[in-house]
Amino acid sequence: MSERAAAPQGLWSEAARRLRSNQQVVAALAILAAVTLLAVVAPLLTPWSYDSLDWQHLAQPPALTAGHWFGTDRLGRDLFVRTLAGVRLSLLISMLASVVSLMIGVLWGAVAGFAGGRTDGWMMRFVDVLYSLPYLFVVIILTSLFPRDNIVVLLLALGAVGWLTTARIVRAQTLALKRREFIEAARAGGVAPRDILLRHVLPNVLGPVAVYATLIIPQMILSESFLSFLGVGVQEPRASLGNLIYVGAQEMESAPWMLLLPAAFLVALLLALNLLGDGLRDALDPRER
Amino acid sequence: MLSYALRRLAGIVPTLLVIVTVSFAIIRLAPGGPFDQEQSLSAPVRANLERLYGFDQPLPVQYLRYLGALMRGDFGPSLRQRDFTVSELIGQGLPLSATLGVCAIALALVIGIPAGILAAVWRSPRADLSLALFTALGIALPSFVVGPLLALVFGVWLRWLPVAGWEHGAPRYLVLPLLTLALPVAAYLARLMRGSLLEVLRAPFVRAARARGLGAARVLLRHALRPALLPVVSYLGPAIAFIVTGSLVVEAVFALPGTGRFLVQGAIDRDYPLVMGMVVVYGTLTLVLNLLADLAYGWLDPGARHE
Secondary structure (H helix, E strand, O other), rough: OOHHHHHHHHHHHHHHHHHOOHHHHHHHHHHHHHHHHHHHHHHOOOOOOOOOOOOOOOOOOOOOOOOOOOOOOOOOOOHHHHHHHHHHHHHHHHHHHHHHHHHHHHHHHHHHHHHHHHHHHHHHHHOOOHOOOOHHHHHHHHHHOOOOOOOOHHHHHHHHOHHHHHHHHHHHHHHHHHHHHHHHHHHHEEEHHHHHHHHHHHHHHHHHHHHHHHHHHHHHHHHHHHHHOOOOOOOOOOOOOHHHHHHHHHOOHHHHHHHHHHHHHHHHHHHHHHHHHHHHHHHHHHOOO | HHHHHHHHHHHHHHHHHHHHHHHHHHHHHOOOOOOOOOOOOOOHHHHHHHHHHHOOOHHHHHHHHHHHHHHOOOEEEOOOOOOEEHHHHHHHHHHHHHHHHHHHHHHHHHHHHHHHHEEEOOOOOHHHHHHHHHHHHHHHOOOHHHHHHHHHHHHHHHOOOOOOHHHHHHHHOHHHHHHHHHHHHHHHHHHOOOHHHHHHHHHHHHHHHHHHOHHHHHHHHHHHHHHHOOHHHHHHHHHHHHHHHHHHHHHHHOOOOOOOHHHHHHHOOHHHHHHHHHHHHHHHHHHHHHHHHHHHHHOOOOOHHHO
């Protein structure tokens, strides 16, 4: 028992040490913490909400004195509040969509790898087929067909097509685990296949999945903003970084701040999350460079 | 090699059939229909319209009819743009979209691979840092941010290039769209190329070549480059998918009359034949391009052909 407890602890404390000494990761965490904190407290800092109109200040440039720190859009809505509401929504959707896609991917990969044989062949062939498609096509079709402004549909559509890589990782991991002695012992001891899968295989594939999860979140943010940019994701008056950037691109000749501020937040978020993911992978898996 | 290529080409057909079936099911089972927005339609008129387009038949019959028409290369009429067939609509936009995509991939290769080789050969800390920064930004800056930013800087502020538009293919209208599509891919290719070339340069056979007294250029070009290109070529598949989806954004940002707009607008309008046509055309294109990337991989690495 004590031996089993010691090994993972060693891994995690070693990983934590490596993480702290990685300046990239520390910087990424600092940016993420700052942006998230700002997104959470933003509504408390200003009197406006994401859809309140200020008729006295239409399309105002950013100014510290006017009270609209990031300026306003054509309808007089405060861009500071809207940008951070967009950050909040993007983070929420991307995290939930990541959870959905991880669950599908882990189950699909574990079942395929564990079942083996023809089942495995067909299940992974299906993954290959989906892989060869530009998957955002499928999401665009899904989200534009169902009633608009339905965040649940957006979530499911993103989650339903982002699980392919997870399924591949988990299947490979399961195939390797299947040949290990403790699984054989469980099978010899008469444990039902379903219980072996749930109790012995799944807990052991979660390590690599956790690392991959940190790289899924920025992908989901990217996909969500992409869909909102094309007009099939989050709909007005709700703000997402994608639809803010779309409006900003329309107005950039007269009001460049409407493009630059949401774009800066999106880029900072994606950059920080990607750096964090890379750092985590390096820290947890010393074999990868 | 030829039989391998033919076998892979035949493998595209079942994949395409799955794609067509799944998209047909998704599109037709979703709520709403092509004649919903026209409030004034009386019941008999609507029934006549549905009979005209064959929507009164059971879905499996419609599916088989669609497949039959597809075999003859007939994508059907557009339900919204009444005077056009889907083939005419897609045919108008495809030359532009295809030119854009092919040029973007070529540009990404021409920028990315030499940049990666230079970074691996020079090994200066400053070059490494700037490449790392370039690739980090290339990955974190999506096309819908790069596009408007390039248009803002070079179109609005510096006034060097047009902000948007097309003008029947005047090259200066294509510079910004191409850069938008190619830069992120070039960044990623450069990083891959640098990493794999550094690894290959440490391999024993490269040291052996140096020990035989071959010059640095000869070692690089004749021995190290070919194996180092493998990871780059295997990234071409995802790169193609990236450029295909990116072209949707780029066509919207720069107001280019390609085919991208038909997908989103067609799906919103429930223009079933138009969406299906887009899925078939883009699905085929992606599969064929992926196949070409795989063939290039097989050409570089003979061991991979027999798997």
